[in-house]
Amino acid sequence: MEGFDVIQPRFAHYLLANTGLEELAGGFRWIEGLVWFGDADCLLFQDLPRDRTMRWIEGNGVSMFRSPSGYGNGQARDRQGRLIACSHRERCLFRTELDGTVTRLVDRHAGKRLNAPNDVTVKSDGSIWFTDPLYGIQNDYEGGRQASEQPAAVYTLDPNSGSIMCVASDFDGPNGLAFSPDEQRLYVAETGDQTLDHPKQYVRVFDVSPEGTLSGGDLFHKIEPGYADGLCVDEDGNVWSSAADGVHCISPEGELLGKVLVPHRVSNLTFGGRLKNRLFIGGSHTLYAIFLNRRGVAWP
Template sequence: MAQADFRFETVEPEFDHLTLSNAPVEVLATGFRWIEGLVWMGDWGTLLFQDLPRGRTMAWSERGGLAVWREPSGNANGQARDREGRVVACVNLERAVVRIEHDGRITPLATHFEGCRLNSPNDVVVKSDGSIWFTDPPYGIANDYEGVRQMSELAPTVYRLAPESGELTAVSRDFQGPNGLAFSPDETLLYVAETGDQRHSDPTQVLRVLPVSDDGRSLGPMRDLAKVAPGYTDGLAVDEAGRIWSSAGDGVHCLSPDGRLLGRIRLGMTVSNLTFGGGPHLNRLFIGASHTLMAVFLNTRGARWP
């Protein structure tokens, strides 16, 4: 593993306590076309991530290094782990959310809504009650690089898939391009990255937050939380204190729960997605930086299910 000359930049003193002076950013692997969908598989000691345009899901571990986990992946994008340890993935070519069973079989979970095909599910999270929440912008059907160019049949939407009945509900249609998403540690808030209509020269790009209802099935009024620049929030991860670690055009930005910028990890390249993992403490931040997989140990831990 190579160590690179990246730097931490403090904006508020709190950030100094989150970094470790003897834990530099490490380059784990490179040569990918565009990294997405990072998810930590704790009992495997393995990180899964997408080499999206190549249509393959990769696996990295400290002992085993890099390997192909699933190919073809259907140009899969975001992925998460459910309560039974199975992988739930957003698949561009299928325009679907699927579950990868323990024996490798693929079970479609969501393909249509109100008689129309989904666009291209982008990112997914699994709540502690087993419900699956995902975003559905048209990005994966906008060109032939990350999928296949096709017509959109539905407006961009955030959905909830009920754990037992499989009922699909539109929980928010107030987005032009909903992208990455994550729950707060207590699951009372849902953070959603708005990356806008990419056909416009100046798309709306802002991190938004929505309160989750007491029954956990719907969302309250949305508000803007933070605007990340340069670049924008694409993927995000939340730590144990509710801080938000956001992708950005120059690396990773750390935000307080109320949206204040605390500090940056300057990488000099665009970050697409990130996740906590690395062992039982979840104190290692894995970073998908364009074509390069990176990681850094931090003095905080990733959020766990309540």
């Protein structure tokens, strides 16, 4: 099929013969942090280097949602429908309350400032999980150079008590993250130390205990060409990952099933639409979407 690379036969069943990749909007500098708002029927995403959060609505196009955004990156919704956003400039997580006010949730661990929270997801118990690499404070393009106070890590936050726990610190550059549908596995993209010539770049998978601790952390899959940045998961547990040539679909066993080919390097992606069967894709400076024969795991 044109526009796809079917590697395993079952991937063909995830595709629809009468649809293809759509270009929704362009002219951005670098798209990140896609999150679907089903109750508002809109998509929010970051135009990160321009320090603004954008909103896309079918038939109405793109409008400004928030500027400045604190050089916002990853976004998610909590179980009350509130927006949780990572901020590079402020080195924290923000929550937008239902009345529109903004609350700073966390900016420190063990008394030291976080680096530059990158991606975030919310578990069904309300706990907030996020990655904290150094990327956003290493240059002036995506937040502004600042000194790091602690190593890159993955954290979980109890928004009720404010308690923060480091759940994995053996990363050079933790990036996108996503839970399996049953929340017993956590996938985390290791994007590595990009100041090195050959950084570590692959997706890792962890087992999640009922108490919220992680074990394992084995190599799950290595994206080629490029590397994994954003991740999302469908109803069957397949992992959909960004890549240099588009979006790669990976089985729960770590096998590459196929690719959605995209003209530009993909940074981030999320499932959305009324039935959660529309994959929204941040392709560098262009926003794309495609309808699939699979539903994503998305809230709400």
